[in-house]
Amino acid sequence: MLDPKLLRDNPDKIKNMLEARAVNFPLDELISLDKERRDLIVKTDEFRKKRNEVSLEIARKKKAKEDASELINQMQAVSDNLNRLEQDQIKTEEKFTKLSLTLPNMLHESVPIGKDETANKEIKKWGSIPTFDFQIKDHIDLMQNLDLVDLERAAKVSGARFYYLKNQLVRLNQALLQFALDFLSEKNYMPIQTPFLINRHAMEGAIIAQDFEDVIYKVEGEDLYLIGTSEHAVASMHTDEIIDGKRLPLRYAGVSTCFRKEAGAHGRDQKGIFRVHQFEKVEQFVFTKPEDSWQEHERMLSIAEEFYQKIGIPYRVMLLSSGDLGKISAKTYDIEAWMAGQKNYREIVSCSNCLDFQARRLKIRFRDRTDEQPQYLHSLNSTLVATTRTMVSIIENFQTKDGHVLVPKILQKYVGSSTI
Known part of the structure; x- marks a missing residue:
């Protein structure tokens, strides 16, 4: 608002x-x-x-x-x-x-003006695109050959774009979550596991609800919605509160299962685990004073970059254009990871500054002294890791000639092996 x-x-x-x-x-x-x-x-x-x-x-x-x-x-x-x-x-x-409540947020002056993603601006690249001396496979074929996933039985019990993770892929999924929480704890983020369901008021405070009707799941007959990301639950947890300014910034590492309808996806995305209805995610979420929010935005991006550098996934950073930007965000960076099997960069991180847009909707304010007039704080969010998409990149980029997958060194202590 x-x-x-x-x-x-x-x-x-x-x-x-x-x-x-x-x-x-x-x-x-x-x-x-x-x-x-x-x-x-x-x-x-x-x-x-x-x-x-x-x-x-x-x-x-x-x-x-x-x-x-x-x-x-x-x-x-x-x-x-x-x-x-x-x-x-x-x-x-x-x-x-x-x-x-349906009016979009204002744009930061640095946002490129354009009608869609074709106007997005590449900011930087990191890492070398892997080369192979053999015929590589995409993540779907590799997972099925290694008995890491069961898509057919998942479709039988749940429908398309669901999955059973199996064997070492379960461990890799958990490894990414644990590494992400350890990593953010070192950056002074408070780990927080959120409710998976929130009411309409909380949802409308975090997003423009009418734009997400085809994306979010609603519980029939109840005022409850399955969260699409922990951002929604974390954003609304301080509703109607006045926060002591001395406590800011509040930095949360939100961990949750996420649920999305993902309407409109097509092609191979329907069959693998890149675009699915359910996945785990660790999210950076920050409440901060207005004068610090742009510095915090850059900090969050650098933290996400460092995370993928430690794993060893090549990526590029894109500044989204006005036509590709979410309505609640004033400025968004996407990190797109290289997917060797698809020979393309695909989005795995979205890092946004929402200014006071969510705080006004949720009535979240701060003041440094009790005799001061409260003012609205700023809220920011950034994916750290959405595990299914990150696993797609690892599986495709770290595949070996004999059809296995090397586990990135930073994750080996969590997985318990160096190869899948």
């Missing part, structure tokens, strides 16, 4: 943002609703003041044993008008809030 002052003082700035994002949004309607609700607040306050004045005058007349019938009639008219205005105010506020 944006600061309403921006809507009133600089609507052209919002209009330019919408054009850059190529988002069709009824901005004029929102501006009109904002004016209407503010006018109703003024009128309602005036009628409340009038009601109090008439009430006092009625009491005075009755005490003086004077005729107050005309004032009583006037009081009834004032009360009727006040009730009508209060109902109009409630309805207008609801319309304004509902519409304002």
